[in-house]
Amino acid sequence: MTGVNEIRSTFLDYFKKNDHEVVESGPLVPRNDPTLMFANAGMNQFKNVFTGLEKRPYSRATTAQKVVRAGGKHNDLDNVGYTARHHTFFEMLGNFSFGDYFKDQAIEFAWNLITREYGLPEDRLLVTVYSEDTEAADYWKKIAGLSEDRIIRIPTSDNFWTMGDTGPCGPCSEIFYDHGEHIWGGPPGSADEDGDRFIEIWNLVFMQYEQTPEARLDLPRPSIDTGMGLERLATVLQGVHNNYDIDLFRALISASEHETGVDASGAALSSHRVIADHLRSTSFLIADGVLPSNEGRGYVLRRIMRRGMRHAHLLGAAEPLMHRLVPTLVREMGRAYPELIRAEALITETLKLEETRFRKTLERGLGLLDSATGDLSSGSRLDGETAFKLYDTFGFPLDLTQDALRARDISVDTDGFNAAMERQKAEARAAWSGSGSAATEAVWFALKDTHGATDFLGYETETAEGVVAALAADDKEIEKLSAGESGYVILNQTPFYAESGGQVGDTGEMLGAGVRVSVTNTQKKADGLFVHAVTVEEGELVPGTALELKVDHARRGAVRSNHSATHLVHEALREVLGTHVAQKGSLVSPDRLRFDFSHPKPMSDEELATVETFANEIVLQNAPVDTRLMAVDDAIEAGAMALFGEKYGDEVRVVSMGTALHGGKEGKPYSLELCGGTHVKRTGDIGLVTLVSESAVAAGVRRIEALTGAEARTYLDAQDKRIREIAGILKTSADEVPTRVSQLMEDRRRLEKELAEARKKLAMGGGSGEGTPVKDAGRFKLMARAVEGINPKDLKGMADEAKTQLGSGVVVLISVADDGKAAIVTAVTKDLTGEVSAVDLVRIGSEALGGRGGGGRPDMAQAGGPDGSKADAAVSAIEAHLAGL
Structure with missing residues (x-):
């Protein structure tokens, strides 16, 4: 079997041998095209080369391009996990010619690669060409030996590519693979073309025209742009029909199975596939500098992350899951994309933080969704107001709500959702427009229009003379400021630096005839108006007052140093x-x-x-x-x-x-x-x-954070004093303090470990000479116990020990935390898993504890609940269930 990494390297090496420059993938956030949210094709990074705006030192290139399609025009998010070939992230293999070779050599390169290097059987391949492109059809006959019936002429725009309303454009030729008659579907251009029998694997674009507003002209130097989806190609070479069955996805899904304890089968299969796909897109987006937020690219990332996290919840993951899968992704793709290795810590931290935050509202949001749709039948529609409340209050993106209702065939009133969103924005705008902030800004723009920008003298001097141009207070221009009053002064010129670029504004004083003014801050408003926050200590300020301006020298010096x-x-x-x-x-x-x-x-x-x-x-x-x-x-x-x-x-x-x-x-x-x-x-x-x-x-x-000058010396003196004090307490020298503290910490860790072991032993009855009591529950032995002071993470290990002690039967352990919440673990010995499922038992127990769900394997499962006081009721419910089997 040919693995994904080998397929990728074979492609790049092949074109490298044929004099192509191997160019790294462009970032997912295109640097040269503000019209794109994310890179969606291999040619994105070469757009300016194709249009002639940029020159490169090579005329042939090949790439494996990272692509995200989860926002804007190209949005596959809703279908991911439910179809064989939809992804939010995929790799696009491509080769490019910038006025070098054209159709004949592009076709020859493609045919030789897929038949000789990859070894695809020629009789399984057919191609499409634009109906007017007889030249391409002739090359396919001449170079590949294809008969007329294996060259399909397509008259529609599907086989004619354009960059936009104007710019380079040209016909396309697509290579298809025939999976065989046992798979349903017809050839491209037929009524059954959407079937899975004939799969497009490579698209060759022949850029030979320039589209102007008036006409379509021949390009003086025709170019080539090709794209082949790596995942699709891998399905063909690995003999599978679903992208999620290739080796890369099998590794990611296997890791998800291992972490959740849930097999990728039945209803769980789609959830595992969603998690595997979304792990790739979120990780690569974070590695390329996108972070979750509530707008723009960051919001698309957050939508993808939360959709994956909801599917982790569906699998019963009791703890944040997706960050634990990052090492598998890095192992599978890090060699090809070193940015994953460099950003692994950032990816892990971001995923864990986002999932931890979202889990706090996920269950409450799902509860609201269940309540709102409880009476809705298949084919019904959830109102937009409720969908917006889920978004606004619980952080549910609209597509997450739609995905959650998909299995029940319930749609969402998107028009109502958008109307609620617009109504909230309008209310926010109205509230802002009446706020002091907006009113104040209007004052500064009016003053700027009247008096112009302030002349700043502070680079050369800390003292100067100035004249009051205007005064303001309480969001309006005023005529005077008297002793004891505070407000704002606009001067014709100033040495006071206005807060900007992270540097705080200057303070100081203004002095005039019978006037003394304290300057408490200086800010820049309305693009160049210096606004001095002042308190009049003596006298009165009016427009036209002449003043001597003095910046606080010591403070300015400290700011300069920092x-x-x-x-x-x-x-x-x-x-x-x-x-x-x-x-x-x-x-x-x-x-x-x-x-x-x-x-x-x-x-x-x-x-x-x-x-x-x-x-x-x-x-x-x-x-x-x-x-x-x-x-x-x-x-x-x-x-x-x-x-x-x-x-x-x-x-x-x-x-x-x-x-x-x-x-x-x-x-x-x-x-x-x-x-x-x-x-x-x-x-x-x-x-x-x-x-x-x-x-x-x-x-x-x-x-x-750092200190300079006198502040730094004061800090270091204080640190030295603390070290000497600690050394005295520890009865050692200052040099030996780190060693002595390490010894104390090691002693503490050892004692904590011994205490934890003692607590576990005592919890299971070991300290009293009595083990955990065993009772009969129908035909089964039941060992059940509620324990305190035990970390929920230790319950599975305790349950395994209890199973060994029991021999044959069922174990139920419930740990109650200080906040009253409970964790429950159920375990079934191997000989009984055909009759009793630990997953069924843990869900019964969780429900009694006020929770819902839980998951695991037939022999071991875990869940939780908010009401630890119902521990006995949970045990009784499980006992009753066993007695009834």
Whole structure:
């Protein structure tokens, strides 16, 4: 059997031998096409090459492209898991010619690959061509030796590809595989073409025209774009008829079976298939930088994740499931896609966090759904208001609700759902438009229109003279501010830096004739209007008042130090962790700096120490900090880092500091960034950089906090004092503190383990000399016990021991937690599994405990319930069931 990885490598190697450049898959979020939500074809990353906007150093290419179809025009989500070939994620194999070879060689490449390299029998292959493309039909006869009856001419647009209303276009030729007469279906173009007998495996697109608004013209350099679904090809080469039966999916479904204890058969089969498919799409999306959210691509990801999580719930998974399958996916696909290996920790963490959150509302949402549809019969429709409540209150995407009702043949009023959604948005807009925030913004735009943007002088000076242009308070312009009153001052010019780019706004004072004003904050509004939050201490402010403006020098100095240190830490992180590190947020205040950045896992102590060392190396250089204005394109070309999503004007400030000592950049500026903030004159002014914490902000986003200068020295002095105090308590030296603490922790772990074993033994009656009592329940022996202080995870192991002790019979163990919730495990000895199912028993017990569902194997099952006080009732219900068998 030919495995998926071998099929993929055979394809790429074949075209590499035929002078094609092997190009890595483009990301799932296309960089060069904002019209696409996700990459949906192999040619996406070459779009600008085909249109002539971009030149590449090669004219032939081959790829295995990652594709997601779960949003927008291409949306297969509803069918995934229920059909043989629908997926949210798949791989598209392709070869491309950019004005190099054309139809004859493309057909020859395709035919030789599938018949010689893959060994497909020629008599099972047939092709389609566009009805007007006699040239392609002639090549198929000449190169492949196909007879006329195996070349099907299609007159419709199915065999003519276009990029859009205008642009490159051309006829297609598709290769089909015939599974044989024993499979229902007709050839392409026939009334029965939707059957499974004839399966399209490869589509060759001959780009030979340019469509203009007026006419279709011949391209001077025709090109080739082909696409072959890897999963479809694998079904043919592996002799199966369902994509989910190929080796890759069998491995993922087997892992799902193992983790849930539920076989992939009957009703459970579709759920396992959904989980396997959705695991792939969610993992690759996260690896390419998409994180779950409530809008855009992030919401599509969340929809896929939650649909998979609901199917895990259907299988009775008592704990988050999908993250436990990630290692299997990485093992199967990581070699071909190393980004999976790099992002494994991020994928695992994101899936676990999302599933943990969603499980809290899933059961309540399903309860509402059951209640709302209890009286609905097959063919009925759920009202849109209820579907929207499930979305708004319980986080159920619409397609999850539709999927949950699918088996009962109940549809959803989507028009009613959309109407409820629009009504909520309208209410939110109305509430916002009347809020203080919106009203305040209107004030600033009006003042900006009247007085223009504020002239900022603060890069060169911390003192200046200015004139009051306007005053505001309570969301409106006012005529004066008197002593004791607070409000906002607009000046004609200012040295006060307005909060921007993570740097806090300046504070200070304004002085005039008989006037003293405290400045408590400075913010930028309406694209260039500096707004000073003030309190008048003495006198009165009116428009036209002349003032002496003084920034708080000590505070500004501390902010400068922290901002410059932020740049050094950013570059050090990229040097230590990799260039995937990108700024996701920052706060530069007088007392500390905070820097959020993209990274999939916690940093090690060694990595943190190295970042700190690298930053302080530049501080010790005492190098000048240079700032200059450049055209934004020139700055980026020079290597300056720009923040993703930040808007820059035609001219930008570029801040450089230090000289690189390692990392292959020796002699070049250590840090070079676009930045509008204030900075020290020399790196030595920073004094010292000390990292004080590293933590998670969100999935895939880490946060570092650091101190500089005097704050750093104070922090380190306090740390040294604490270490000496701890050493005194432990009666050891400061150097020996880590060793002594490790010894104490090891002693604690050993004692906790011994205590847990003692509790388990006592729970089963071992401490009293009496074992768990055994009673007769009809024809069966029943060993049942409610235990306290036992971790639910230990129940299965205890049940296995009890089965061995019992010999033949049924074991029921119920653990009640401090919050009153219960976990129940049922176990049946092997000799009785033909008569008694542990799954049936655990569901009876769970229902008595106020729960629903549960799952496992015939010999061992687990469930839970909210009411641990009903433990005895659960045992009695199971006993009664056994007695009746």
